[in-house]
Amino acid sequence: MNDVWQKMKEVLVENLFEIGDLLITRDTRLGEIPDWDSLVAVNLQILLHDTFHVDLPLDLLREETTFSELITLMEHPDKLSEAVRKFRERN
Numbered sequence: 001m002n003d004v005w006q007k008m009k010e011v012l013v014e015n016l017f018e019i020g021d022l023l024i025t026r027d028t029r030l031g032e033i034p035d036w037d038s039l040v041a042v043n044l045q046i047l048l049h050d051t052f053h054v055d056l057p058l059d060l061l062r063e064e065t066t067f068s069e070l071i072t073l074m075e076h077p078d079k080l081s082e083a084v085r086k087f088r089e090r091n
Contacts, residue, residue, distance in 0.1 A: 004074050004075055005071055007052075008067065011047060012024065012044075024067065026067050027066055027067070028066065028067050030061060030062070031063025036063060041061040041062075048070070054074055055077075055080075056070075056080065060073065
């Protein structure tokens with residue numbers, strides 16, 4: 001988890017987010033990122049695909065998603081279909 005976390009933080013700060021004073025931790029929710037919206041979610045989806053080669057559905061990039069959850073999905077892409085199913089059952 002540590003290697004994925006470090007790589008994710010590097011990529012996010014370098015390529016995507018103007019995070020200001022926000023300290024991104026594993027428990028940070030995507031919605032806490034300043035200016036979080038659907039366009040940023042699409043950019044994050046593309047960035048994660050290019051970096052980790054995982055096709056992450058936009059359904060999972062919602063405001064309440066934490067970085068810890070993203071790390072788990074990057075490390076275990078076989079859990080994506082289960083995560084999408086659970087999300088759709090709740091909504």
